[in-house]
Amino acid sequence: MEFVMPAFACTVVIFGLVRRVPVFDVFLKGAKEGIQLLYSIAPTIMGLVFAIDLLRASGAVDSLCKLIEPAAEYLGFPKEIVPMALLRPISGGGSTALLTALYQDCGPDSFAGRVASVLAGSSETTFYAIAMYYGCIKVKKIRHTLFAALMADFTAVVVSIITVRIFFGN
Amino acid sequence: MLNYIWSGLVIISITCSIIFGNTSNLSKALIDSGASSIELIFTMAGIMCLWSGIMKIAVESGFTSAIAKLFAPLLRPLFPSLDKNSAAFKSITMNISANLLGLGNAATPFGLKAMEQLHTLNNKSDTASNEMVIFVVMNTASLQLLPTTLATLRQTYGSSAPFEIIVPVWISSACALAVALILACTLNLKK
Incomplete structure (x- = not known):
């Protein structure tokens, strides 16, 4: 599957050439936006890496892992991913860290x-997306949105474990 | 919310390190984390710039709209009460196809526009309509086909095959999306 990315990039560039888009100029414009985006999220990433490095060094993650180890082992769940699975729907930067x-x-x-x-x-920052999309139109009664979205996140956790076992057999 | 989570993490860390007697580790981590976060940011910088550039070509050449047209028939059954030529449905297809291409930045404005148009169709009520629930749920699932940043991070941390996870990612995303949509649609019926 290593060719997917270059093949896709190549298709886009050729498509741009056929449509007579000034591809390199447009590329530069996009790359600049990429840097600006990174510039705007860099402080968030720094702050969260800081908090999570502290958490690891304090031994809190280890003791949490030890605490849930028996249950995790019983379910065939790698205990190391529990903190990430919990933080994933809430914070994109935190789960990256x-x-x-x-x-x-x-x-x-x-x-x-x-x-x-x-x-x-295979998962997204659920709470952020819900807050942003409903927040912009000030809809407060979101009915079963959160329930369906969180069940999807839970499915992603379970299926991740199953697919990795099937594909890599460990 | 992040205010509480972040301060909670810091306080828990400091308390735990005192309980476990790890305070020397903690001050070392405090100093190292600055460097490791800059390292992470630089790792992400390269791929984000490169990919934003490529994807800008996709947007300006009409590649994204072509993908949107391709996906419109698939999205049709999810929004039966919307006119297929309505502005709301067009914004929805553009948002979903931008998400598929990993264009989070380009997807958001379309998504916000779609929500506003759905809001108007829903008589500006403060309760979410069926279409809104389905649309937001789709946006809380990961639709991205090429996880570029993820592959870069894997490579940086020494993976021998950073892209080997792509098929499991697709399967897992598809299952999560299916569960979200089935739940949203069934609960919509129950209204």
């Missing part, structure tokens, strides 16, 4: 690393 922490501790190609990767790729 936890994801990189997990890569450092377990490695991206470990079982927990793969499950965390799949989970990060």
